[in-house]
Amino acid sequence: MQHKCVPAYNPMVPGRVCHSCCCARRLFQDARALAPGIGATVLDPRGIWLGSRFALWVLQVEQQSGEHWELTAEGSEVCQQGSPEGRLVRRLGPEGIARASLSRGDQLGLSKALALGWVLLDKEHGMVRLSCPEPPPDLVQTNLCQVRSGQAHLLDDAQRQELKRRKLLRQVVVKSYLLQRGEHFATQLSKPETDLTAEMLASGQWRQRPFKAYNFAALGQPTEGGHLHPLLQVRSEVRQVFLEMGFTEMSTARYVENAFWNFDALFQPQQHPARDAHDTFFLKEPSECHRLPEPSYVEAVKRVHSVGGHGSQGYKSPWLESEACKNLLRTHTTAVSARMLYALAQRLPFVPCKLFSIDRVFRNETLDATHLAEFCQVEGLVADRGLTLGHLQALIGGFFAQLGMERVRFKPAYNPYTEPSMEIFAFHPGLDRWVEVGNSGLFRPEMLQPMGLPPDVRCIAWGLSLERPTMIKCGLNNIRDLVGPRVDLEMVYSSPLCRFVH
Numbered sequence: 001m002q003h004k005c006v007p008a009y010n011p012m013v014p015g016r017v018c019h020s021c022c023c024a025r026r027l028f029q030d031a032r033a034l035a036p037g038i039g040a041t042v043l044d045p046r047g048i049w050l051g052s053r054f055a056l057w058v059l060q061v062e063q064q065s066g067e068h069w070e071l072t073a074e075g076s077e078v079c080q081q082g083s084p085e086g087r088l089v090r091r092l093g094p095e096g097i098a099r100a101s102l103s104r105g106d107q108l109g110l111s112k113a114l115a116l117g118w119v120l121l122d123k124e125h126g127m128v129r130l131s132c133p134e135p136p137p138d139l140v141q142t143n144l145c146q147v148r149s150g151q152a153h154l155l156d157d158a159q160r161q162e163l164k165r166r167k168l169l170r171q172v173v174v175k176s177y178l179l180q181r182g183e184h185f186a187t188q189l190s191k192p193e194t195d196l197t198a199e200m201l202a203s204g205q206w207r208q209r210p211f212k213a214y215n216f217a218a219l220g221q222p223t224e225g226g227h228l229h230p231l232l233q234v235r236s237e238v239r240q241v242f243l244e245m246g247f248t249e250m251s252t253a254r255y256v257e258n259a260f261w262n263f264d265a266l267f268q269p270q271q272h273p274a275r276d277a278h279d280t281f282f283l284k285e286p287s288e289c290h291r292l293p294e295p296s297y298v299e300a301v302k303r304v305h306s307v308g309g310h311g312s313q314g315y316k317s318p319w320l321e322s323e324a325c326k327n328l329l330r331t332h333t334t335a336v337s338a339r340m341l342y343a344l345a346q347r348l349p350f351v352p353c354k355l356f357s358i359d360r361v362f363r364n365e366t367l368d369a370t371h372l373a374e375f376c377q378v379e380g381l382v383a384d385r386g387l388t389l390g391h392l393q394a395l396i397g398g399f400f401a402q403l404g405m406e407r408v409r410f411k412p413a414y415n416p417y418t419e420p421s422m423e424i425f426a427f428h429p430g431l432d433r434w435v436e437v438g439n440s441g442l443f444r445p446e447m448l449q450p451m452g453l454p455p456d457v458r459c460i461a462w463g464l465s466l467e468r469p470t471m472i473k474c475g476l477n478n479i480r481d482l483v484g485p486r487v488d489l490e491m492v493y494s495s496p497l498c499r500f501v502h
Contacts, residue, residue: 235376286327381443
């Protein structure tokens with residue numbers, strides 16, 4: 001007797017009876033055979049029909065998968081009408097056919113028929129003729145008909161792969177589920193309780209009521225605590241690297257700086273393009289600072305700019321104190337480094353130091369995907385006797401290795417206040433190319449000697465923006481997705497970079 005499954009069961013409604021005799025009496029050999037009878041699609045155990053019973057331990061589910069071959073749309077056409085080469089040879093009579101009269105489909109069949117040796121090409125007369133008295137059998141059509149009749153196993157692997165290569169056949173993976181009675185199998189289900197109430201305890205009903213089991217594999221409620229912005233998290237990581245390397249952090253509270261410390265003390269000429277209003281934000285009020293450093297230091301800076309000194313010819317151009325007094329938003333934290341080195345020169349005897357800073361700088365730049373008018377600059381410097389370019393390269397290599405950039409190389413560059421100068425490149429595995437990450441060099445004597453530092457003291461330094469490594473870590477291509485009003489807060493909440501930070 002064949003049992004019929006009545007589509008009347010809804011697992012979300014308590015007390016609804018499953019009238020399926022299959023459910024009550026025997027093992028389901030394949031869930032696909034049961035699904036149409038109850039109006040359900042049993043393809044995924046997470047679905048309502050199957051998943052609800054699985055969660056209640058009403059059914060035991062075993063997933064199985066199998067493969068079979070089926071014809072493509074083109075394969076079905078070839079199965080009915082024959083392959084292009086088969087149709088071509090059936091059209092050829094004893095006299096053959098002029099090649100110029102062949103259709104596009106015949107042209108496709110011609111190349112295959114020539115490869116099989118079924119036809120000959122008479123180039124002198126432009127004719128296509130059979131190479132044998134009778135047309136050969138169309139094995140492609142025969143094999144496809146076997147597949148359509150469910151006999152794909154009769155073909156060897158080479159035949160199936162050839163048909164697949166010609167896009168006449170495809171391999172399909174089918175998943176199914178074997179269902180069996182579970183531990184709490186029943187033909188009538190009641191919705192289990194999820195809460196133990198005071199009424200249940202008082203009346204004793206909790207003894208008769210079923211309770212939903214704990215799901216210890218369920219995900220917990222996401223925490224709603226604070227999240228560090230990715231930029232702040234990377235800043236914290238970079239700061240920790242400097243501290244572990246024995247560096248001391250400089251105070252960077254001066255967002256407003258005068259042109260003397262921002263440019264002149266760094267041996268940057270007053271005619272330099274970077275000092276133009278198109279590149280620097282100058283203050284309107286107050287437009288000038290109240291005072292410059294010690295007159296002797298200012299005079300030494302003026303002299304090295306105008307006439308040279310310490311092995312330099314200078315810039316051979318007038319140096320104006322009014323230009324040096326202009327107030328601006330600092331364009332780099334090297335202005336902070338200059339102040340610290342000047343203070344170091346005033347303390348005798350000289351004491352070597354390792355300093356770093358991480359803070360905001362401001363430049364009047366055109367906004368695009370990789371540039372903002374405000375960004376964070378990271379800078380490190382070491383002042384000591386006997387320092388060389390080799391020390392700088394080794395120090396930079398160790399610094400970037402701590403940040404996860406193992407492969408670093410250098411390229412000669414120019415900076416007004418460092419000589420020699422080098423651009424720093426790190427290999428980015430995700431982009432599979434070298435990416436510029438910073439600048440470096442030895443501070444020039446024209447910068448250090450006017451400060452009063454001993455002649456044998458050298459200072460090596462390097463700097464980079466904080467946004468670029470953060471964008472690399474977060475997989476961002478546009479800096480405006482990291483900083484500004486377009487930042488997606490969900491990115492901040494869900495970024496692994498900012499998770500579980502205390």
